[in-house]
Amino acid sequence: MDDVNAHHKEKMKKIKAARDRMMESKTEEKGLIIVHTGAGKGKSSSGFGMIMRCIAHGMPCAVVQFIKGNWATGERDFLRKKFAEECRFIVSGEGFTWETQDRERDIAAARAGWEAAKGLIRDPAVRMVLLDEINIALRYDYLDIDEVVDFLKQEKPEMTHVVLTGRNAKPALIEAADLVTEMTLVKHPFRTGIKAQPGVEF
Template sequence: MSEDTERHAMKMAKKKAARDKIMAQKTDKRGLIIVHTGKGKGKSTAAFGMIFRHIAHGMKSGVVQFIKGGMSTGERDMILDRFGDICSFHTMGEGFTWETQDKTRDTEMAQAAWAKAKELIRDPSNSMVLLDEINIAIRYDYVDINEVVQFLVDEKPEMTHVVLTGRNAKEELIEIADLVTEMELVKHPFRSGVKAQIGVEY
């Protein structure tokens, strides 16, 4: 064994020992409040990755889409076609608010989505519930942030994970969350004139 290889092996052994010690102390297990926010692409994509992990492990989950309308998306179509028995999928919005241009209607739809979200979260058989683009509904005051926070703190079952996506997550939500990821926009093809493409954006 060369000196460089031996030095590397010793360094990695020390890292492993330190890591094992840290991991031995992590014994808590509970349902998490997870927030994906920021201007960068990937918030819903990452959240659906967790939903598909749940599906792969045979764990029941649910999805409520607050803003996105009835357009076909790969994840929605696959879940409805193949995994509807284990993942409940509800597209409650009618499109982005600049498309509908009807605040009263948008508010009604968002309130219906929030009611469905609470129903799914209260169901202890769901171990994860994704509230896709709820932060947009909260930002436009279609759903009250204080009600969302109070519900998650007071009524979310102990072992249920709740994932909330969308830009501009409120500080009140970030404060109670266990995991917050902010997607940072570095570069996006849309700015170069490239439209949303099947298999990438939907």
């Protein structure tokens, strides 16, 4: 057992030395464009986890929620009730596209959300803005992808983080982003007849 422990300790020392050398070379800080996409669950959940981190670090933040509309979500209720001063929360949209069945209304709601988002992103006091499900609005061309990408590249303050979630992120957005995570669907209870449940889905 002593030989096993000694071998493990030596191996970890080498890993730590390599890690320390790598970390010494990482000195730059900047506001990131972050994309969470893919068919798997967890895109919005991850974005809201980052909002929780911001609040814990005393970093003012904001959420603009596209598409979901008046669908009651735990994260919206929690942030509005407990952290309204730390995190501004704007809902844009009247529900999923198959619920509204009105493209013009969906476009108007998405445009209103994007205008609000631009104001929040431009605000130097706001350190992170989560654009929840904006990729859906972009997928259906409710918003112009070139306009969104150009704004993020040219007008986003240097130290502001912007997180964009939703399936089917467009290639231009992926290209512009600093960090892209694709959630892969392996298994989902919905496929076996289990409905969306509080605390898991919303």
